[in-house]
Amino acid sequence: EIVxxxxxxxxxxxxxxxxxxxxxxxxxxxxxxxxxxxxxxxxPRLLIYGASTRATGLPARFSGSGSGTEFTLTISSLQSxxxxxxxxQQYTNWPRTWTFGQGTKVEIK
Amino acid sequence: QLQLQExxxxxxxxxxxxSLKCTVFGASISSANYHWAWIRxxxxxxxxxxxxxxxxxxxxxxxxxxxxxxxSVDTSKNQLSLDLSSVNAGETGIYYCASAPAxxxxxxxxxxxxxxxxxx
Numbered sequence: 298e299i300v301x302x303x304x305x306x307x308x309x310x311x312x313x314x315x316x317x318x319x320x321x322x323x324x325x326x327x328x329x330x331x332x333x334x335x336x337x338x339x340x341p342r343l344l345i346y347g348a349s350t351r352a353t354g355l356p357a358r359f360s361g362s363g364s365g366t367e368f369t370l371t372i373s374s375l376q377s378x379x380x381x382x383x384x385x386q387q388y389t390n391w392p393r394t395w396t397f398g399q400g401t402k403v404e405i406k
Numbered sequence: 407q408l409q410l411q412e413x414x415x416x417x418x419x420x421x422x423x424x425s426l427k428c429t430v431f432g433a434s435i436s437s438a439n440y441h442w443a444w445i446r447x448x449x450x451x452x453x454x455x456x457x458x459x460x461x462x463x464x465x466x467x468x469x470x471x472x473x474x475x476x477x478s479v480d481t482s483k484n485q486l487s488l489d490l491s492s493v494n495a496g497e498t499g500i501y502y503c504a505s506a507p508a509x510x511x512x513x514x515x516x517x518x519x520x521x522x523x524x525x526x
Contacts, residue, residue: 340519
């Protein structure tokens with residue numbers, strides 16, 4: 298079973314600054330890595346798939362990178378609506394399973 | 407535009423079966439373009455994948471839930487169903503349905519979620 302570990306658990310950032318979130322897989326998942334944003338009281342929203350491809354309409358201040366076991370979500374020029382919880386998710390073909398990380402909360406500093 | 411809406415009883419007794427529905431709008435649930443999934447979130451905690459059904463009818467379940475879960479599709483009602491048996495209080499939370507593009511492994515869009523409390 299592949300385990301996804303996100304760090305840090307909480308990230309305190311000032312508006313306008315850059316947030317860097319990490320996600321580590323316990324095994325090689327190639328580029329099968331997805332990022333979601335969840336605002337309070339809302340369903341998760343797709344941000345990044347294939348480790349680095351932005352979802353339709355996502356601002357360019359969101360970027361994803363990495364492959365294998367180490368992945369990063371970078372949010373530059375943080376805006377008020379970006380303060381939320383971010384989850385990474387991986388997909389394994391055999392056995393066919395989907396696994397989420399525990400999340401990183403980006404809060405206002 | 408594809409939209410999903412979950413529904414079901416908000417309260418389930420321990421040891422009973424949790425049954426939820428997800429109505430799909432904007433696409434046929436039997437379309438070869440989508441897969442369908444259930445994901446849950448305990449209060450204040452992270453996301454847990456429950457299972458996925460492919461348009462082919464193949465189902466894939468979280469190994470930790472496999473013995474108690476069933477996901478199916480009702481094409482006449484354009485609905486996705488979740489049955490989870492022998493529930494306990496730790497399974498209280500928000501239950502989401504979501505779609506995935508066929509052949510892809512990300513979930514988009516998601517329904518708004520339905521809260522479920524397991525309590526006597």
